[in-house]
Amino acid sequence: MHTTTMNFQIEPVTHDTVVIRIGKALDFRNAADFKAAAQEQVCSGVRSFILDFNDTGILDSTGLGSIFSLYRQVSPMSGQVVFASVSRPVQVVVQLTRTYKVFRQFPSVDAAREALR
Secondary structure, three states: OOEEEOOEEEEEEEOOEEEEEOOOEEOOOOHHHHHHHHHHHHHOOOOEEEEEOOOOOEEOHHHHHHHHHHHHHHHHHOOEEEEEOOOHHHHHHHHHHOHHHOOOEEOOHHHHHHHOO
């Protein structure tokens, strides 16, 4: 079952893991929506998040901050946040900010699903 919450498509993988398809951008315009959507998932028991950046052309500092906020929230609960299908523009941001040291990256959503089983 797919649910679309505030521009983000959320797809359950297991009872405590979801894929969030980021879409075209995660920036100052929709970072608050992302945080709200993620928070809703955490409240319903989700601990692990696969962020799908396949179609994402923009990731700014506000968007990155919202991802780190989610990470700080789920880490104490043995949860994790991983990146999948990282687009070229997002890869540039990940390299510049050394975010790859914090978030594991997978070539596809399926590869991330397998790793989080």
